[in-house]
Amino acid sequence: MIRDRENERKAGERNEDLFISALKTTIPVLLGYIPLGMAFGFLLVGAGYHWIYAFLMSLFVYAGSGQFLAVAFLAAGAGLTEFVIATLLLNLRHAFYGLSLLEKFSGVGRVKPYLIFALTDETYALLTTTDVPQASSKSRFYFYIAALDHFYWISGSVLGAVLGSMLKINLEGMSFVLTALFVVLTIEQYFSSEARFPFIAALGAGAFSLIIFSPDNMLLASIILGTLILMAREKSMQKAQRTQIVLGARENSQTRKENRLINSAVQPLEDKRKEKS
Amino acid sequence: MIDPLQMLVTITVIALATFATRALPFICFGSREPPAILSVIEKNLPPMILLLLVIYCLKDVQWLTAPYGVPELFTICIVAGLHLWKRNAMLSIFTGTALYMVLVQFNIFSFL
Numbered sequence: 001m002i003r004d005r006e007n008e009r010k011a012g013e014r015n016e017d018l019f020i021s022a023l024k025t026t027i028p029v030l031l032g033y034i035p036l037g038m039a040f041g042f043l044l045v046g047a048g049y050h051w052i053y054a055f056l057m058s059l060f061v062y063a064g065s066g067q068f069l070a071v072a073f074l075a076a077g078a079g080l081t082e083f084v085i086a087t088l089l090l091n092l093r094h095a096f097y098g099l100s101l102l103e104k105f106s107g108v109g110r111v112k113p114y115l116i117f118a119l120t121d122e123t124y125a126l127l128t129t130t131d132v133p134q135a136s137s138k139s140r141f142y143f144y145i146a147a148l149d150h151f152y153w154i155s156g157s158v159l160g161a162v163l164g165s166m167l168k169i170n171l172e173g174m175s176f177v178l179t180a181l182f183v184v185l186t187i188e189q190y191f192s193s194e195a196r197f198p199f200i201a202a203l204g205a206g207a208f209s210l211i212i213f214s215p216d217n218m219l220l221a222s223i224i225l226g227t228l229i230l231m232a233r234e235k236s237m238q239k240a241q242r243t244q245i246v247l248g249a250r251e252n253s254q255t256r257k258e259n260r261l262i263n264s265a266v267q268p269l270e271d272k273r274k275e276k277s
Numbered sequence: 278m279i280d281p282l283q284m285l286v287t288i289t290v291i292a293l294a295t296f297a298t299r300a301l302p303f304i305c306f307g308s309r310e311p312p313a314i315l316s317v318i319e320k321n322l323p324p325m326i327l328l329l330l331v332i333y334c335l336k337d338v339q340w341l342t343a344p345y346g347v348p349e350l351f352t353i354c355i356v357a358g359l360h361l362w363k364r365n366a367m368l369s370i371f372t373g374t375a376l377y378m379v380l381v382q383f384n385i386f387s388f389l
Contacts, residue, residue, distance in 0.1 A: 028370045053284060060292040070291055074279070080290055087294040093326075094295075098302035099315065100322040105303070112303075119299045121330060128323040173378035176352065179334035180373035183356045184366050186331055189324040198325035205325075206332030215336040219329065226325050227318060234317050 018136045022144035025130050029122045030152045032178040036064060037156020039175075043071045044161060051161035058157040062118060062150055066091055067157075069216075093220045096227065097124040104128075108139035118146040120153075122178065129185045129192075201229040344386035351386075352377040 041054045057067050066087055073083055097119055098105075104127065105112055123146050130145070132138045190199065202222075209222035279287070305311075311319075331353070338346040356373035363369070380386065 027367065031371075031374070049284070053288065056285075057288055057291070060288060061295050063295045066291065066295055070287070074287070077279075080287065083287060083291055084294050087291050088298060091295050091298040094299040095301040096322060096326065098299060099306075099311070100319040100326075102302060102306055102311065102319065116299050116303055117296055125327060125330065129327075173374075173381040176349075176377040177370060177374040179331065179349070179353065180356045180370040180377075182327055182330045182334060183353055183373075184360050184369050186324070186327040187357060187360050188366075189327055193320075193324050195321050195324065198321040199328055201321075202325040202328035202332070206329050210332060210336065218336050219333045222329050222332070223326060226329060227322070230318050230321050230325065231314060234314060 014136060015140065018133060018141055019144055021133050022141055022148060025126055026145055026148045026152070028177055028181040029126065029149050032122065032175060032181065033149065033152040034156040034159070036175055036178070037153050037158075038160030038163075040064075040067050040071070041157040041160025041162070042164065043068070044074075044157075045164050047071055047075045049074070051158060054157045054161035055154065058154040062120065062153060063087075063091055064120060064153075089220065090216070093223050094119055094124075096223050100128065108142060111139050111143040115142055115146050118150050120149065122181070123149045125182060125185050129188050197233060198226075198230065201226045201233075205229060344389040347386050347389060348377060348380040352380065 037058065040058070041051065044054045044057070045051055057070065061067055061070070069086055069090055070083065073086065078086075098116065101119075101124075105115060108115060126145055126149075127142060132141045186199075205222045205226035209218040209225060213221045302311075306315075310316075335346065335349055338349055340346050352373050355376060356369050359372060360366070360369035
């Protein structure tokens, strides 16, 4: 009984530590989501809607660029079909995020649906880069990160919507915190992964899409383009490998034939060749 | 302006569409193995996407008019340099953000 309580207390402490470390991990997102969420809140209220809609959207939609797009569409009086198509296209990049999280998310248990729901750019970036603290639960840590980010976003948008234009803080440039976060995480990826080609692919696809596509489309376009480049390279490398294997096999069979011919006659010579190969 | 009911329907629809895009890969490959090519790709996706997100953050920069994206590129170099040097994420991010806010709010690069 006493030991049970002791264990419980220990587990509670561990969870608290885990929560604090998730809190630390998400601070940059906090500083990015508050001003960004506020901007969204300002916009929605500015378009003539009650602040409760900012809350509902941030709670249930939870997609930065998707919500900004929605405000623009609301202001333009778009129809439902347009909302659906634009949202699908804009957020299709999230499908690629999930693709690289299939393994990570297997075995996280009942929080999985929420983790999938809350998979924003920033949460994705944190989940793929941050290591789970030792001896602690992966699902709990991921859940804390996702839920904290979600909470920041909701708080920001409600704050912005409620305060409206009453506030006169100059937040210009503060959203750069997200750019800085991505720069830092890219560098961390550079150190933690041995692959170099993805960075080259990203530079090529990114620069190309920046020039060719409109700002709204460039992210999805560049991700598709980059993925195609990665796949093409993978295919060509596999092909090269196969060719090598085929060549190797041919060599082997030739060797075997020769062996049969010279089998007993020149044994020492054969041994030497084996050594060489 | 649309009425509250329409607004709620719209929010529901956007929420479902967004969730659908996020759940798609998990629905497709929840019970069966993804094709081999995808499992190779999935290891290389995070580094690529992160760098693409950096580039994406520059999507609204006006490269052809003053200050020609100099504040953004300058700050990114500082953040990267600082991070390569100290490997302290908080330090790199906050120094960079504070620097950028000063640069744009006081229009430091207005001489360009």
